[in-house]
Amino acid sequence: MADKVRVGVVGAGALANRVHYPSLAAMPDVELVAACDLVESKAASAAKSFGAGKAYTDYRAMLDEAKLDAVYVLMPPYHLFDVTMDVMARGLHVFIEKPPAVTTFQAEMLGEAAARHGVLSMVGFNRRFIPLHRLVRERLEKQGPISHCVSVFYKNSPDVAYYRGAIDYLHCDAIHAVDMLRWMGGDVESVASVTHSLGWTHENGCHAVARFASGGTGVLMTDWVTGTRLHTFEMHGRGFSAFLNPDVEARVYDAQAPQGETISTFAAAGSEEFHVYYGFFGESRHFIDCVKSGQQPETHFAEAAKSMKLVDQLYAAAI
Ligand SMILES: NC(=O)c1ccc[n+]([C@@H]2O[C@H](COP(=O)([O-])OP(=O)(O)OC[C@H]3O[C@@H](n4cnc5c(N)ncnc54)[C@H](O)[C@@H]3O)[C@@H](O)[C@H]2O)c1
Known part of the structure; x- marks a missing residue:
């Protein structure tokens, strides 16, 4: 892996803007390559505010083009499953917010897919x-x-x-x-x-x-x-x-x-700063360190x- 972990983020909603983009943008060993949201203005605004190279509205295009090491998927739990499965199917490491799924069965299937594709995974249990x-x-x-x-x-x-x-x-x-x-x-x-x-x-x-x-x-x-x-x-x-x-x-x-x-x-x-003292920076630091070392994150x-x-x-x- 290059010196910097190449990260793309799917979702530019409230929490992402408040805690995840600021955390990633503050890490010298992370390159925020791309930001994606269905709403074009949200993707563009996050990319501009946090220095992401490119904004996308289609996450599949981002996954195919952006040469990423890891992807954050930050959206409500009922939208999460397919996007996260697509990320893992491309062999990319993945971070998602809590809850990891709508049902335990879905959460377990995500775990099985992560193991099958050999990717590192993490759920943002920031506490x-x-x-x-x-x-x-x-x-x-x-x-x-x-x-x-x-x-x-x-x-x-x-x-x-x-x-x-x-x-x-x-x-x-x-x-x-x-x-x-x-x-x-x-x-x-x-x-x-x-x-x-x-x-x-x-x-x-x-x-x-x-x-x-x-x-x-x-x-x-x-x-x-x-x-x-x-x-x-x-x-x-x-x-x-x-x-x-x-x-x-x-x-x-x-x-x-x-x-x-x-x-x-x-x-x-x-x-x-809220995103630091409330654990969001720390969880991202842990995830990025795991991507660099190949170790499975604590909250896989x-x-x-x-x-x-x-x-x-x-x-x-x-x-
Ligand atoms: N850890 C915490 O304390 C904490 C606090 C608040 C929220 N959360 C979690 O964070 C997640 C996001 O919450 P939020 O309030 O930021 O949501 P939000 O609705 O503000 O943002 C979600 C964004 O995802 C985008 N989106 C949805 N589907 C998409 C797709 N297929 N491609 C691209 N973009 C897509 C939406 O357009 C929206 O901008 C939720 O799972 C929530 O449970 C965690």
């Missing part, structure tokens, strides 16, 4: 790459295993129908909290849950306890019938505890800080499918 989370987990794991963790995601959005009802709230969005439970506690052996559909026709809350293969315990609280957005985490083990709010700070208690130590999310990230498609499957299990386990 795993929040610098504060990584710093704190690394510090705690030096002291022993995490035996109890808590993952909370609240929003005030009770009548939630993502993309006009294409996908439920837990697979689409609260999956961030589900994936983080796995990241903190490891493989889940069994779950028990309570779901609710308060004042709406479908689920808008799921609260659960999980037993990890390690013997530890996880607690999940996701609820869209609340008064605000709150997305927090806890990690505990023998002699240590951490309470994390990645929008603000973490409070850590351990032998090093028995009275507690506060670590701000900006300090952990070394930046006050088959791994991400496990978080989709855990969502299925949470619904199935509802009392």
Whole structure:
């Protein structure tokens, strides 16, 4: 591979412009070769703003012409499958946003195709790459295993129908909290849950306890019938505890800080820019490093499918 990883991006929507194009544009070892969107003005604007060489409206033309190493596919989950399959069929490495698919079956098929075509794949579970989370987990794991963790995601959005009802709230969005439970506690052996559909026709809350293969315990609280957005985490083990709010700070208690130590999310990230302190830059850095080294990214498609499957299990386990 040349010094620079040649990247093309399909999708120039809200999130892409806010976090992914800025992350890629800031990497000296990435050449942003092309930007593509069905809407010509969006493709042209992203290409101009972030220095992509060419704008396309037809992603197949981009894949055929642009001599890419890797492709970002950034669009709603029900548009994702065919485009991602086409990228992989051309032997190109691929990054997609969460959720990886509309169903677990689709997510697993993406994983199979990635293995069959021998490409590297990654799903943007950015919470795993929040610098504060990584710093704190690394510090705690030096002291022993995490035996109890808590993952909370609240929003005030009770009548939630993502993309006009294409996908439920837990697979689409609260999956961030589900994936983080796995990241903190490891493989889940069994779950028990309570779901609710308060004042709406479908689920808008799921609260659960999980037993990890390690013997530890996880607690999940996701609820869209609340008064605000709150997305927090806890990690505990023998002699240590951490309470994390990645929008603000973490409070850590351990032998090093028995009275507690506060670590701000900006300090952990070394930046006050949202796409940096909220993990988007870090996940892209990881993906590009993997493309350069040939190593499979942490959140490759088959791994991400496990978080989709855990969502299925949470619904199935509802009392
Ligand atoms: N990680 C996070 O915290 C987070 C936050 C918000 C959104 N997301 C995810 O990001 C993804 C994109 O969300 P968004 O809000 O930016 O969407 P968006 O609707 O603003 O943008 C999607 C873009 O893709 C384009 N598009 C669709 N099909 C295309 C095709 N075949 N070829 C070229 N362009 C095509 C559309 O024209 C649109 O501009 C979603 O999967 C969403 O779940 C993740």
